[in-house]
Amino acid sequence: MRKILLIGIGPGGPDFMTVQAIDALNRAQVLFLPDKGAEKAELREIREQICRRFIAKPDYRSVTIEIPQRAAATHDYRETVDDWHAQIAARYRRVLIDALPDDGCGAFLVWGDPALYDSTLRILDRLRAEGMDVAYEIIPGISxxxxxxxxxxxxxxxxxxxxxxxxxxxxxxxxxxxxxxxxxxxxxxxxxxxxxxxxxxxxxxxxxxxxxxxxxxxxxxxxxxxxxxxxxxxxxxxxxxxxxxxxxxxxxx
Ligand SMILES: C[S@@+](CC[C@H](N)C(=O)[O-])C[C@H]1O[C@@H](n2cnc3c(N)ncnc32)[C@H](O)[C@@H]1O
The missing domain is CATH 3.30.950.10 (Tetrapyrrole methylase, C-terminal domain)
Known part of the structure; x- marks a missing residue:
């Protein structure tokens, strides 16, 4: 079974990383870095700084996942979000299968805390509900x-x-x-x-x-x-x- 670590990285920069978060970074074989587009390049750079600063082995592997833009909300906000999550889930499934062996361990660097207004956890639950053999562990972060x-x-x-x-x-x-x-x-x-x-x-x-x-x-x-x-x-x-x-x-x- 593939295992995914959802690592809360805090909301601003490397100094918010907890010891648990640093340990988890070093347990992962592959780091998944969601990318929401050009305007958030600075946030991507913070994630990359965190990897460079805290991962002990210099040849760590990271994979960027491009996140599709959410469509403008229609009359049904939940439906819009659900469609968007379905698209992201399809992308995650492909990347996880391509980048990790069946028993591999990967990590998502999640902004702030993974439990607060973040969809990564829900998307992994969705993949599990669809039958994908994947487990996860949450490492809380500062929100x-x-x-x-x-x-x-x-x-x-x-x-x-x-x-x-x-x-x-x-x-x-x-x-x-x-x-x-x-x-x-x-x-x-x-x-x-x-x-x-x-x-x-x-x-x-x-x-x-x-x-x-x-x-x-x-x-x-x-x-x-x-x-x-x-x-x-x-x-x-x-x-x-x-x-x-x-x-x-x-x-x-
Ligand atoms: C998708 S939510 C993610 C929240 C994140 N999981 C957390 O624990 O803080 C993004 C929202 O969090 C808030 N946020 C996140 N980081 C922030 C920061 N560094 N400064 C101010 N607001 C921030 C803003 O309200 C932003 O619209």
Whole structure:
């Protein structure tokens, strides 16, 4: 049976690698590096830096897997994602069979933590459900959420309170914030379209990287500044990854 290690590499660079992640890198015979296109060349370079820095044998083997673009969402978001996953799964199946012997061990370097808004695990489950003889092991990584709170010097939750992790799309549907939220995958600056009364935002882009940007404050006061900084940064680099925590004003805990 082929074995795949899903290695969480953290959200910014080699310094976020855990000892377990480094050990796992060295157990794999082949490293699979998903490539999402030219705008993410910098992210591919970070993955390659990680391999160069931590893999003990200099002649390690890596295989790039080109990830097809997701079609624009139709009326049915889940169906669009499902079709996209089917295409990726077909590509993974081919690459795993070509690159690994039947009893081989390979690894995917997964951005942040493999359990959080990442489809690699689901795609491997899909291959297993289709009958492919493949097992996996997850090596947890530091997520963008943890770096966001660390950089802002705050706790994720308030005492005894819950925090929901969600997406820009879901926030747009909510319209207003009724609980503390961490928002990821927001390409639409949804923070600027919601009711800002009594909300504090802790925003971060390129967390853990050389170009890291942090802005925090009352949403009504800093929203326009975040939009301006975000657009300038995206224009300058050609891509952006950002996340934020929205916290309702309250009892001060
Ligand atoms: C596909 S999800 C992957 C999340 C990842 N598995 C994790 O644990 O952080 C990508 C989203 O994570 C957030 N993200 C990941 N890395 C980031 C970074 N270095 N700075 C800011 N946000 C980041 C952004 O919201 C981005 O849209």
């Amino acid at each position: 963008a959420v943890q770096v966001l709170t660390a950089r802002h010097g705050i706790a994720l939750n308030r005492i005894g309170e819950s925090v929901t992790i969600t997406t820009g799309r879901k926030l747009a549907a909510m319209g207003k914030v009724t609980e503390d939220l961490v928002v990821m995958l927001d390409g639409d600056e949804t923070f600027a379209k919601i009711d800002a009364a009594d909300i504090t935002i802790y925003w971060g882009a390129y967390l853990g990287m050389a170009d890291e940007i942090l802005i925090a404050g009352k949403l009504a006061e800093v929203s326009a500044e975040i939009q301006r900084v975000r657009r300038e940064a995206r224009e300058a680099k050609g891509w952006i990854m950002d996340a934020y925590l929205l916290r309702r004003a309250d009892d001060g805990s």
